[in-house]
């Protein structure tokens with residue numbers, strides 16, 4: 624443990640993870656970086672303003688979101704080159720994970736500028752680690768595209784992956800996603816990680832059909848991470864059997 628904390632390094636972009644629901648999850652380092660930086664680049668300045676107010680931090684805010692990323696990245700780079708310390712935060716969780724951030728990080732790295740991660744909450748990690756599914760190998764998909772054909776194609780392409788699949792999904796499309804999983808992965812164990820770190824956090828486990836039956840009984844609200852168990856040994860054996868018997872599957 625460090626006793627004397629060094630000051631922040633001038634000209635550094637700090638990627639600061641923020642809570643995904645429970646404010647207690649902010650880290651001591653995140654608070655220090657937010658207190659000591661020159662400016663906070665935020666996905667939603669109003670929302671981050673509330674977070675900073677809660678922790679009694681007052682800082683200039685700069686909006687940085689999907690549709691002004693290119694322009695704002697340049698501005699952030701200029702600031703870093705002038706020696707400013709810039710903290711980047713998103714609405715919740717870790718910047719760059721299904722959130723803005725990647726672009727400015729890439730630009731900063733290309734320009735030889737310093738980037739530091741201030742790790743903390745991330746819905747993917749919270750869901751995966753408590754799911755009971757294998758964590759040694761996993762594939763993070765993030766949000767699937769909106770178009771049905773593209774969604775289906777992406778899921779089909781992952782059928783043979785042996786590790787756990789992890790998706791983010793909006794509450795409005797969770798039922799649709801379960802329907803798709805029921806077609807592509809009917810026998811796989813699924814875990815719905817709902818409202819992580821919040822009052823109504825729960826883990827719902829079952830096959831896609833079992834979870835569809837549950838959703839039909841009680842409408843599920845809130846935020847979700849959806850985890851799909853990887854290809855089972857059984858499925859693999861069946862695939863081998865059908866390919867060696869010359870059966871051609873068009874499914």
Ligand code: SAM
Nearest residue numbers: 643716717722745746791792818819846847848
């Ligand atoms: N950057 C964030 C992270 O590190 O997890 C993710 C941002 S992404 C725009 C938002 C999605 O993350 C939600 O639609 C949901 O799938 C997932 N998510 C965020 N907070 C969550 C929570 N408390 N419980 C379950 N899922 C959550």
